[in-house]
Amino acid sequence: MTAAAASAGSASAGPTGAGSAPAEPATESAPAASTSPIVAGPDAAVLAHELRAGAAAVRDELVALLLALARVDAPSGGEPDALRHAEAQLVAELLDLGAEVTRHATGAGAVLEATLGPAAGEPVLVLCHYDTVWPAGTAAARPPRERDGRVHGPGTYDMRGGIVAALGAARLLGPQLRRPLRFLFTPDEETGSAASRELIVRFGSDAAAVLVTEPPLPGGALKTARKGWATYRLETAGRSAHAGIEPERGISAIEELVDALVAVRALADPAAGTTINVGVIEGGCLPNVVPDHAAATLDVRARTAAEQERVNRALAALAPVRAGASVTVTHQHGRPPMERTPQIAAAATRARELAVLLDVSLGEGPVGGTSDANFLAPLGVPVLDGLGPDGQGAHAEDEQVSIDSLVERTALIALLIAAL
Structure with missing residues (x-):
């Protein structure tokens, strides 16, 4: 993890303002941070064992990064300046991973696109949003904290926990990716994604699979249908x-x-x-x-x-x-509704099979709320939604994430990226 995992002060680094060109590199790709990459071998069970051990070994780093991200407000609602520090944190983390980062300026804030792995092939898209429902000043009024095996604080569950698990998964896999890996971080999911929708559809349409790190159903089940x-x-x-x-x-x-x-x-x-x-x-x-x-x-x-x-x-x-x-x-x-299409059903079945290798029982079910996955399901894209860590209190003052689940989801997302 970068210095952002230890301190929110890293937020001052990052891309230029929202008045920049619609799509621009944030900077040249940084070399990958020193790490011991886990190579995806032919045996998925062996890989799952390695990933589970790797995620457990970086437990403290995952918690530190979640606390750092939650210390920086990212209020949704069309105020790009209010999101600038959170955007800069993410850019720093992505560059530290060795990703090529492109900033797509919108009136609601920047959509961040980051790519890793080989240039050829259908990519796996990891779809996240970095905005929250909390207004500026909330993080200072209710500072995030670790207590009783959980990280409490605004935005931890929806969806900083999912962001941390996704970034942690990419770090576990290192540079050894058999297909391109693309991240898309959007700034306006909580207000309807009007500014992000075109990019979500563009990058999601050509993906081999889309992993959405929204919070799961209670107990950790996938969301395979949304109203x-x-x-x-x-x-x-x-x-x-x-x-x-x-x-x-x-x-x-x-x-x-x-x-x-x-x-x-x-x-x-x-x-x-x-x-x-x-x-x-x-x-x-x-x-x-x-x-x-x-x-x-x-x-x-x-x-x-x-x-x-x-x-x-x-x-x-x-x-x-x-x-x-x-x-x-x-x-x-x-x-639009996210109906349980054949593509979603097949992806959920494969995810359950892989989760068993991590000793995880992965359920599924419908939910009344929406996410950016709703835009992609009608296009016939294989979507796995609800991959973020378990917790409670979305949009509530008791918002919190289970640290055990954060570690587990980091390994699961890495295994899905490697094996889908």
């Missing part, structure tokens, strides 16, 4: 009037919104996994004024692309009930 997600803004417009003197001249936008929301509620189908949450409502100005504007923000979740499209069409077709009123629906953000 799709979409947010919509539903706006209604009417005509204002005095509510006491001439209410008949008014057209209530709020009443129009209420009627529209009754129709929206009818679109939900919980038995099919389709849910609709009205998360925000706004409108009107004073009690004695017939309101001429109102709006609501909707969160739609669906297990299948067909269900997501059904709701999308129905929302687009909403029409006003009152003469003179209008209803407008705008799709704001979203990700």
Whole structure:
């Protein structure tokens, strides 16, 4: 590990600002750090034994790096400057691995692309996000700490732990990779990945497999299906009037919104996994004024692309009930469903077979939340999601990662990279 594993002070090093060219090398590739690389031999069981022992030997370094990354805030939300120090930490670690690093500037922060191994062949893509839900100042207010076999602190579980396991896996394998290894670190996953989506799809489409180091299901199971997600803004417009003197001249936008929301509620189908949450409502100005504007923000979740499209069409077709009123629906953000495709099922089966060699029982299951894996599953890409270490408290103040699981996942990710 680099000095970043011992101190967050290394964050001052790194790439140029967000105003740079869309894709630029961060610097020339640094020579690989001195290490004893584990060569992937023909016997997967022998390799698994070596990787498990290698991960155990660097336990303290993994913990130190996780603490260092968690000491630096990386708030999501389209503020590139707020992510600059976290970006610099990652660049330092990647260069120390001997990776060639390219910085793709976006309005939400830099997407970092790093490549290792041979130039020819289909790459394994490791997909991570380095943004967190926590605002600037959180790390200082709640400093990360190691206690009772766990690392506690903001962003440790979602998903600094997964980043550390992935970097640790690459270090265990050293320069002996039989196919290219590409990392992609995105800055805006927590807010929908609008700025990163094009790069995720570009690099994921030609990958032999994609490893996503999001937190697993409780107990460490893979996430082999995710609901799709979409947010919509539903706006209604009417005509204002005095509510006491001439209410008949008014057209209530709020009443129009209420009627529209009754129709929206009818679109939900919980038995099919389709849910609709009205998360925000706004409108009107004073009690004695017939309101001429109102709006609501909707969160739609669906297990299948067909269900997501059904709701999308129905929302687009909403029409006003009152003469003179209008209803407008705008799709704001979203990700398609990650259905359990044959490619995902085959990759999960192979992962379970390899995990057994590490004495790990690897389960799988669906989840309602989304990740950047949602963009790739519909393309027929083999995706393994939920490879980060086990823990708890995603987006909560008790966020924490199991150190035993961190070590275990480091070995597992390395074995997957070597054997897929």
